[in-house]
Amino acid sequence: MTENAAPGAHFVAVETGEWAGWSTWMPGDPYEDHVGPFYARRDERGVLCGFLPQAHHRNGSGAIHGGALMSFADFALFAIAGGAEQGVHGVTVTFNAEFLAAAHPGTLLTARGEVLRQGRSLIFVRGTMEQEDRAVFAFSATLKRVG
Template identity: 45%
Template sequence: MSEIVEAGHGLIPVTEGEWAGWSFWQSDAFEQVAGPFYERRKDNGDWICAFRTEDRHMNGGGFLHGGCLMTFADAALFTIARNEMHDSFGVTMNLSGDFLNPAKPGQLVEARGEVTRGGGKTVFVRGIATADGTPVLSFTGIIRKTGKRPSSLPA
């Protein structure tokens, strides 16, 4: 993936370790604290988003905190909708989720999904997050395109 990186913005490719071949957004400070969350394009052109759970992501019962999982789902909306968003910025208009199973420390959480309606300024997305292959969250969201990205920033 060849992406342009300028002034603290952009998709940063990872070249070493567990996440080699993935990328993360340098410009989203909150996602860096919550995650970081990684993404990559699959061979079929679809996108996948992932992170590995740590003790800091857990709730008082020792399971993945629902707020962390919803934050991940919010980030995954934009990863899943990457092809539809093209060169646009966007904001989440709606995000809802159904918690299906708990996740534990050390598990790989992945989100996949599809755009159910695109075109124009509104993009509808649905997805599923799994922890080591077990479904943990079913989610839907609506993204509102807010304008074009400057040509120096990645789409």
């Protein structure tokens, strides 16, 4: 299980730099800060998450490491579940991943998704990740609210 969004954590707007107009978790998640950083925002289609992978995110063949993609997807799941305005304090109970194509450093990765169903404690979410309008990764999960 992966914990996300410590109590009191929430999205804070980025006001300067290349990510101005996006939001990020505050206080940050130490692992996601190290692997990412990851961002989210709302647009006319719903929640959009962003990650700009760098050379240090590559695997031995030069593509973005699957673990980096899975970490970004886990962030996206909680952003989608919380509507990119509020944090969901919870854990990842199940996580399903399909690697569709290689992703490359230096080009924006985006993720979108939807909440399939929400109960009192469980949230079912799915999404896809794209790079340059090409699907590279599909994911789904069950999240459990805690606290």
